[in-house]
Amino acid sequence: MTKSRRALLPKYVTLLFLCAAMNVTAQNNMKRNNLLQVNMEERPLSTVKVVEIEFKGGQKGAYHKHPCPVVGYIVEGTCLLQVEGEPAKVLKSGEAFFEPAETPILHFDNYSDSAPLQFIAYYLLHKEEELIELLPKVGK
Template sequence: MPEPAYEAWKTAVTVLDEAAPPAFPDAAHVVTARVEFPPGDPGTPPHRHSGPVFGYILEGEMRYELEGNPPRVLHAGEAFWEPGGDIIHYQDANHRDDVPLRFLATLICEPGKPLLELVTDEELAERRHLRATGNA
């Protein structure tokens, strides 16, 4: 009896996002985290990461805003990335008030630094001109 022809590999991969190779911190380590916000949650306050972040929405909808880009809504099955470093991540809020938001984030971290660093109100005011929404 002949071997079955396994052909699924030819169509098994769907590219969700692409990025030019971002800068990785020296001696970086990689962390993959699951993040869960309840319905209507505003998410993490404005923050930054020491290195790039690659994410994938598992469930729900995220209101996503990265410095220099207008806010957008990401849906389950969509991917996102941010370069990290000096760039401020303004929003990762749950866009829905009736379902939870769950996403995976793979962070390329600088050793000895936290996964994220909150941004002060003073810095937000100083960098207001870099935010696509102005003084939102």
């Protein structure tokens, strides 16, 4: 190594440590909010499909179920969600939800008659081809 390169080595090492320290500081300043934690039965996972869905004011979701677990996030608006066997709940923008596999969804409705509802659904798939199965209305 040449004399000039040896002289620069401590400066490079110092710069490297400063960059690493700045990165740690930046990560320490991050804010994390736990939106949802669900304990699920073990199942294989081969694909995650992420879908953005929009409902118009007053639009109601069909009585349905999914062959896979679904995790979601309300981007805009308010949603009435009721999973069979659970009480209905109103979800607002910024909240997350979970729909278990093979469990009927009694309500997934836009809670507002005028404002739109926008949400992101994460389908946790393992070789399933269909994302949703519409159920006969008798159960609703």
